[in-house]
Amino acid sequence: MGRWINKIIKPTVAPEPEDHIAIEDLARLADGAVDKAENQHFIRHLNRCQRCYEILQETLKDLADEASVQTTSSPWWKTRTAYALAASIILVLLIGGQLVFNYWNQRPQVILATLNLDQQLKDILLVDDALRWEKGERVNRLVAALQQKGLQVKELNLVVLSKPYYQKKSLFGPKEALHIRIENKVAYLEVKEMNQ
Amino acid sequence: MDPEKILSSDEILEKIEAVCKRHFSAEVDQNECYVFVIDGLKADNFKRLRAYKGRSKLSTYLYSLINALVVDFRRKRYGRRRIPSGVVKLGKWAEAVYRLVCWQKFSFDDAFDFVRIDGLFEGTYEQFIREIAPIRNAPCRENPTFQSIDEHRGSSLQNIADSGSNPLEFLIEKLDRERRIKALKVIRETTEAFSEKDQILVRLVYGSDQPVSVTAKVIDLPASAARRRLKGLLTKYRERLLAEGIREP
Numbered sequence: 445m446g447r448w449i450n451k452i453i454k455p456t457v458a459p460e461p462e463d464h465i466a467i468e469d470l471a472r473l474a475d476g477a478v479d480k481a482e483n484q485h486f487i488r489h490l491n492r493c494q495r496c497y498e499i500l501q502e503t504l505k506d507l508a509d510e511a512s513v514q515t516t517s518s519p520w521w522k523t524r525t526a527y528a529l530a531a532s533i534i535l536v537l538l539i540g541g542q543l544v545f546n547y548w549n550q551r552p553q554v555i556l557a558t559l560n561l562d563q564q565l566k567d568i569l570l571v572d573d574a575l576r577w578e579k580g581e582r583v584n585r586l587v588a589a590l591q592q593k594g595l596q597v598k599e600l601n602l603v604v605l606s607k608p609y610y611q612k613k614s615l616f617g618p619k620e621a622l623h624i625r626i627e628n629k630v631a632y633l634e635v636k637e638m639n640q
Numbered sequence: 641m642d643p644e645k646i647l648s649s650d651e652i653l654e655k656i657e658a659v660c661k662r663h664f665s666a667e668v669d670q671n672e673c674y675v676f677v678i679d680g681l682k683a684d685n686f687k688r689l690r691a692y693k694g695r696s697k698l699s700t701y702l703y704s705l706i707n708a709l710v711v712d713f714r715r716k717r718y719g720r721r722r723i724p725s726g727v728v729k730l731g732k733w734a735e736a737v738y739r740l741v742c743w744q745k746f747s748f749d750d751a752f753d754f755v756r757i758d759g760l761f762e763g764t765y766e767q768f769i770r771e772i773a774p775i776r777n778a779p780c781r782e783n784p785t786f787q788s789i790d791e792h793r794g795s796s797l798q799n800i801a802d803s804g805s806n807p808l809e810f811l812i813e814k815l816d817r818e819r820r821i822k823a824l825k826v827i828r829e830t831t832e833a834f835s836e837k838d839q840i841l842v843r844l845v846y847g848s849d850q851p852v853s854v855t856a857k858v859i860d861l862p863a864s865a866a867r868r869r870l871k872g873l874l875t876k877y878r879e880r881l882l883a884e885g886i887r888e889p
């Protein structure tokens with residue numbers, strides 16, 4: 445979570461209002477099931493009450509977790525449907541709100557993952573614009589980063605990048621995702637803009 | 641709905657465990673939180689569970705209820721905690737620094753920025769470092785690494801790595817201290833001038849990293865409209881920041 449922005453813009457009106465939103469109403473808000481007039485009233489309260497805001501925020505996290513566990517496909521995943529169907533999906537892991545698919549087609553193990561392109565990953569991509577990285581410091585950094593994000597990668601012999609990556613600096617820069625496919629100790633990386 | 645059945649389901653018990661883990665890092669706190677939530681659900685013959693009227697999805701109701709109990713548990717716990725008198729003596733700014741570093745696990749460096757933004761401390765960074773000496777030596781059960789600045793830098797750097805897709809956070813991290821403090825003030829003031837709907841939109845999307853589609857539902861807008869709205873709001877932030885002489889380095 446963006447720590448600076450979270451801290452700086454979360455509701456802080458002292459003293460906090462006491463007529464808190466009822467639990468079921470917070471749940472209805474999260475479900476998107478309130479009418480216009482109620483919606484206005486609740487939002488006014490949420491902008492002034494840390495407690496209710498926090499309960500809603502955490503509830504939305506739980507709903508997102510639930511949705512990710514139920515989702516067995518992502519846009520990228522769909523493009524590999526044929527491959528996916530050929531393999532038996534054994535394990536769907538939920539890591540830090542991101543979906544990681546580990547599946548085995550007998551052997552060898554294939555890992556498919558879509559990760560938010562965060563600063564740590566960007567730094568690794570920005571070292572230079574080589575499209576093939578042989579074993580070495582940069583590959584080790586990538587392995588460590590992927591492990592930190594919960595991917596079960598032990599070592600990589602080669603990393604192949606689909607195209608050179610350049611930093612998008614604008615305040616309006618699109619969200620980017622790193623699509624990864626690892627097979628036979630070779631990782632194929634592709635950065636794509638997310639639709640959302 | 642059978643409250644006893646709900647409370648004996650593994651899924652719900654695991655959920656309570658997971659929510660407590662999300663809120664507390666120390667195992668002892670996680671365990672106390674778990675017991676508090678279970679007690680709260682059982683209290684008065686399952687009053688809180690029986691209050692469900694079927695107007696939201698049951699699972700969403702349970703998530704909200706568990707989170708409400710956890711939030712209340714945390715508030716009770718923090719409310720009981722005292723700030724050491726040696727810190728109180730130094731003034732409001734010192735209490736704020738203690739809360740930020742000991743309870744909320746920010747680094748002293750970050751705490752400096754926050755007390756400057758809130759106008760609680762007017763001096764320079766060097767003065768700040770001198771004056772926090774007694775705070776660093778104050779006891780802090782919640783945060784055993786309280787005295788070390790370096791260890792905290794580590795954790796903030798880790799957080800920085802999470803900001804990839806948040807344009808406001810991304811900007812803030814690129815700025816030096818003086819400009820960061822200025823920019824954060826501008827962002828707060830700009831947000832407060834937005835309409836109620838726009839405020840909650842940016843709070844949830846850029847403050848809490850909720851997906852736009854999820855947030856759109858809360859504010860009763862189609863996702864495409866919420867996205868358009870966010871673009872407009874980002875333009876406002878950018879204009880205000882530029883007007884204050886702040887741009888991406």
Ligand SMILES: [Zn+2]
Pocket residue numbers: 461462463464465489493494495496497
């Ligand atoms: Zn409230």
